[in-house]
Amino acid sequence: MTHPILELQAADTMADQLRHRRENLPEREQLRATKNALVRWNEARMVTRKRVEELGATIEQAERDSRGIDQHLERLNEQMRTIIAPREAEALQHEIATLKQRRSELDDLELAALEEQSRADDELAGLLEQEGELTEAYMAADKEATSAEADIDGELTRISARLEALRAGVDKKVLRRYDRLREQHLIAAATLSGSRCDGCHLDLSAAEVDTVKDHAAKGGLSDCPQCGRLLAV
Ligand SMILES: [Zn+2]
Structure with missing residues (x-):
């Protein structure tokens, strides 16, 4: 006949194994992985959205500056028509050339910003498409981990009742x-x-x-x- 201490040991070993399994559930690992994916996705979305906004502000600023330069150039061209002294005309021409140069740089800047914004927009749209899938994966993993833990907890409760009965039978x-x-x-x-x-x-x-x-x-x-x-x- 098996000594009652061995039955107690067998039940304790089973409880040890269940606790170990609960600590190392693959469902728990899967939950961590899906949560991390969601966190990374959210960070990427925020970074990309911020970049789109920054580029929008850059484009607006470039357009405002360009309009200011255009108005300035208009005024200078008006002045050109009334100037007679060659030295003044030369100074004015120099100012006009400098403004045109600045205007052209602003155009380049705006174009580059528009191109980058278009890429960032596409990237953001791609990220937004992933939201449903990532959230679903996380929710499913959460449900599975909770259910796996509940199964083990149920078994542990049963074993703990059995352990109590077994312990009562040991000297x-x-x-x-x-x-x-x-x-x-x-x-x-x-x-x-x-x-x-x-x-x-x-x-x-x-x-x-x-x-x-x-x-x-x-x-x-x-x-x-x-x-x-x-x-x-
Ligand atoms: Zn030994």
């Missing part, structure tokens, strides 16, 4: 030793397989094996001489 002194051993090793109670302790996987001498078997025949437990675990047959 108090043995239970205290078992609990202390459990703090050091996950496996506190081991069986003798042949001449080997299946806790530490070391062989016992023939005399030691006989002692363990003697105790077991009287319903008792031994300590493994190698690892100190409770040893049953």
